[in-house]
Amino acid sequence: MTLVTDPTAPRIAIVGATGVVGTTLAGLIEDRGFRYREVHLVASARSAGRTLTVEGREYVVEDLEGFDFSNVDLAFFSAGGSISEKYAPAAVEQGALVIDNTSAFRMDPDTPLVVPQVNAHELDKRPVSGIIANPNCSTIPLVRLLQTVERRWGIRQAVVSTYQAASGQGNGGITELHEATRATLQDPDDPGPSERFHPSLSFNVIPSIDRMLESGFTFEEQKMLQESRKILGLPHLDVTTTCVRVPVINSHSEAAWIECQNVVDREELVRLLTELPEVTVHDKDAHGAFPTPRTAGDPNHVHVGRIRVAPHNPRGFWLWIVADNVRIGAALNALQIAEALTDRGVV
Known part of the structure; x- marks a missing residue:
């Protein structure tokens, strides 16, 4: 059981909890036994109110707009670069340490860009920006x-x-590839939808x-x-x-x-x-x-x-x-950053 009452265990938030990286991260937290004392699942207003399960417990997804990060020690952001640019600094101001899975802060000199197997020494202290960046999935x-x-x-x-x-474009990318492939199989002249991928990724x-x-x-x-x-x-x-x-x-x-x-x-x-x-x-x-x-x-x-x-x-x-790419290139690397931070007592 990774949900504990130990006051030294972090209170965590997963921003983008309903996306492919967010749901994978929640599963990895359970699989790897990452200890936490609270978990908040956060997403856009479109997904707020949904119910998700973590370790057999049901949680209601909270709306990112207006979410209070003052009760969070460690916030994982996996909701897109524009969301991170807007909300990650606010989360830091409210006291959270952010692990960001977008390109928004990767080249910021005050933000370490970390792969724990390569440069874990960057996690020995809290960064000046209050943000640790997760690198690109490739x-x-x-x-x-x-x-x-x-x-x-x-x-x-x-x-x-x-x-x-296709999962590099999240659940939407996976869905579009499925739909486009079905369309082309039914009609070789129909490339199917091409909103996420242009031209269509079907047989392409x-x-x-x-x-x-x-x-x-x-x-x-x-x-x-x-x-x-x-x-x-x-x-x-x-x-x-x-x-x-x-x-x-x-x-x-x-x-x-x-x-x-x-x-x-x-x-x-x-x-x-x-x-x-x-x-x-x-x-x-x-x-x-x-x-x-x-x-x-x-x-x-x-x-x-x-x-x-x-x-x-x-x-x-x-x-x-x-x-x-969802695990090694995103969720798992982010969680291994969090594990290294807790091992070092940084969070």
Whole structure:
């Protein structure tokens, strides 16, 4: 039982409680035994009044507009960037420490951007902004692998192509993919709805995620560069990406080419990746093995396969990476931040 009367346990709020990340977070709190003494489920007026269950107890969803954060120690925000921009600073002013799952504060110099397996030292004290940012869902699995590579061989550049699932657009994205797929199956000339994804994601891939920038890159691609540099503490790290939406319900995949400063030994690389916490290397026992979004296994692990050191350039190698974007890329990382904060007595 994680609901306790211990006065040292935090009072928590989940903002965006009815969304795919919010509901996953609530489930993970129960699964991982995160101790709390109060929980508030918060959402927009559209969802307020609904009843949700946490640990077998029913809670009424509260309206974010006017919600009192003075009775909250730790607030998880997963309701979109504009909501975080408006309400997260107000929550901090009322005394809550915020873990924000949007891009709103990631590059704020007073806000740490944290992947606990990589830079947990950022959680040793309460941040100046009162906010801790959760990185992008494609950045998190990448940096969890890059840190050990950088320490051993040094990194010259990383070239990454992502294959991102519909759940990156929340429940609405999942629903739209289902509806569009059904429409196309009934009529091959009907692409179905395309409000979340344009053009339609039905039997399609879309090489553009988030808004287009003047550079020709998308904001999603820029985020992976900026966030990787900040998390790893490597301000000149060369990361370039192409982010693609694919007709998969959940779990993002990445093909990553990493070129190092020194020659890489494949056997040592496999061993180092295998030793990383919460990483499953599919290539360890079967050379060339690989995970897929449907077959990867443990959704709380980063999955790696197709590990290839290039014969023509032994300083470079390829990785195929699969990770549950709702868990690894959002809810689980946020909860692991909270666990680290409580372990340190920061909250």
